[in-house]
Amino acid sequence: MSAHHHHHELTGDGLVHAARAALEVAGEQWTDMRGDVYDALATEGKPASAYDIAEAVSKLRGKRVAANSVYRILDLFVRTNLARRVESANAYIANPHPGCRHDCIFLICEVCGKAVHIDDDKLTGALVEAAKAAGFADVRPVVELRGMCSDCTAGAE
Template sequence: MSAHHHHHEHSGEGLVSAARAALESADEQWTEMRADVYGALSAHERPASAYDIAEAVSKLRDKRVAANSVYRILDLFVRTNLARRVESANAYVANPHPGCRHDCIFLICDGCGRAVHIDDDRLTGALVEAARKAGFADVRPVVELRGMCDHCS
């Protein structure tokens, strides 16, 4: 098993196209509302809450969009690997390589809130193996490390 994954990281319209393709390959529809939510999510430089996204989509649509509607769409995006949930911040980030399944390690800055995603199969593989030994199957580690980024420290 290699220590690191190699991905083509998408951005801008390429990211939206890759997300749409990944969602449709999961037999889900790419609706206007889902497109608006994904656009708002991918526009955030830092993890965004459902309320942040609902506010952005409300402004875009010029009508109020409920956060619970956004939560349902975000849950779909997490299930289909278009987004990841930063548990400790109750926030979401767009996956820069939608459709690629792997484990998550987030480095989260306590100063500015920036979240950096890294891949390291050695670390997450050890967690998966420990879970197997404890009788768990189909685990997908999400590891969050908090500290200060270079800019803030």
């Protein structure tokens, strides 16, 4: 297994097209509402709560969208690997390579809230193996590191 898992990170229309294709491969439909939620999530630039997404979609649609509806869609996106949940922030971020299944390690800026993910299959694989050795099955590593991003570090100097 390689230590690092590299991808060409998708953005814009390419990301939306890949997300739609991955959702349909998973046997789900890409509805207008799901598309609006995904667009809001993908353009956010940092982890967003269901309430942030509901507000953005409400503005786009010109009518109130309930956060409960958005939560259901975000849960679907997480199950189908279109989005990742940032556990410590109770927020979500679009997966820049939908359809690829692996465990991400999030680096979260304490100052601006930006989240960057890195892939290290060797590290997450070691965590899974340690959990198996402790008698756990179906383990999903959730690794989040908090600190300051390079932009905020440069601004603090």
